Amino acid sequence: MTRLLRLIPFTCAALLACVYSFSAHATITVTDDTGAPVSLAAPAQRVISLAPHVTELIYAAGGGSKLVGAVSYSDYPPEAKQIPRVGDNKALDLERIVALKPDLIVVWRHGNAQAQLDRLRELNIPLFFSEPHQLDDIAATLGKLGQLLGTSSTADAAANAYRQEIARLRLRYASRAPVSVFYQVWDQPLMTLNGTHMISDVITLCGGRNVFAKLQPLVPTVSTEAVLAANPEAIITASAGATKPDTPLPQLDTWRAWPSLKATARNNLFAIDGDLINRPAPRLAQGAAQLCEDLDVARSRRPAGEP
Incomplete structure (x- = not known):
């Protein structure tokens, strides 16, 4: 029995070594x-x-x-x-x-x-x-x-730090008054994103509504007339961040040619650092925070009495 007891520690060590190796x-x-x-x-x-x-x-x-x-x-x-x-x-x-x-x-x-x-x-x-x-x-x-x-x-x-940042934004903005949004990916041809794209998820997080969410494919081409008909309250695009692209990013100034467009009339033409909003990585939380702030600006520019 004494000998058996002496062997137990060695047997346990051998078993642990096997488990570790496996x-x-x-x-x-x-x-x-x-x-x-x-x-x-x-x-x-x-x-x-x-x-x-x-x-x-x-x-x-x-x-x-x-x-x-x-x-x-x-x-x-x-x-x-x-x-x-x-x-x-x-x-x-x-x-x-x-x-x-x-x-x-x-x-x-x-x-x-x-x-x-x-x-x-x-x-x-x-x-x-x-x-x-x-x-x-x-x-x-x-x-x-x-x-x-x-x-x-x-x-x-x-992952946990990122989740906490997104949860804070959702708690703060998701229940605010909706803002209709046109997200402009490119200007020639005019392109946007549908509701299955992550940026559309960001727009929803901020209490926004993607006016072209139901279109197909993921990155659909739209006409200027379609944007005018949707009459978004805000137009958002990506600007050049630290990464400078080989070709210029789309500009929003062309929408000033339509002063009756709600986004133009209220000066709700926003550009967000493309490195933050376009890359599905943890820094997207920073891009989302900027988009949420922009939509809050759009809310603040509503005429008196408009919900």
Whole structure:
């Protein structure tokens, strides 16, 4: 009996070692934004980001040191500018990607050409597709990336902080008097976003109403006449932030040619830093806060007696 008791500590230690060894090598599986499972035998160590918002998500999730490649305009946080480039959202350098030997590639489906995505699949490198559509999806993506990167504690903390910021905005603005909004993506041709886009979710968060929410596809083209008929109370677009695009962003001054348009008559033509409002990453909370403030300005400019 004495000998048996002496063996118990060693037996327990051996069992714990086996459990640790199993957990350390257990397969990590998450579901990406296309609904597909993504499995890794161990946390990713060499990651490539194929969208600027993905780069921001990976840094926020605690995996910045594991990034070995990124596309153009991956410029936040500042250290992201030093990551080797592997092309942009129009053309990827597939040879460069292969040479970097990634064990995980995080892809933006709508930003990367389908033909090149098909070639990436042929490389048999795990792909995680990032395509968040609602505000809450950003926090969920942070959690999933944390699992894939082995940085869950950092990722979960970032997700919780983001959720709290969005919850504060929702509590403050969502029940305020509705403001009809036209969100202008581009001016020639005139383009907007429908109700399934994340920016439309931001508009709703702020107590706004997307006047073209029911249109298809995700980024529909509209006519000037359609905007005039909708007569939005506010028109919003993205301005150039720290990232300067190759082509100028759409301007709102052209709407001053229609002084009877409600948004023009009340000077409710707003531009928000494109890096904050266009990228589905944690900084979107800052862009949302700006949009909410702009809609509050629009409310303050209503004629006396108008609800």
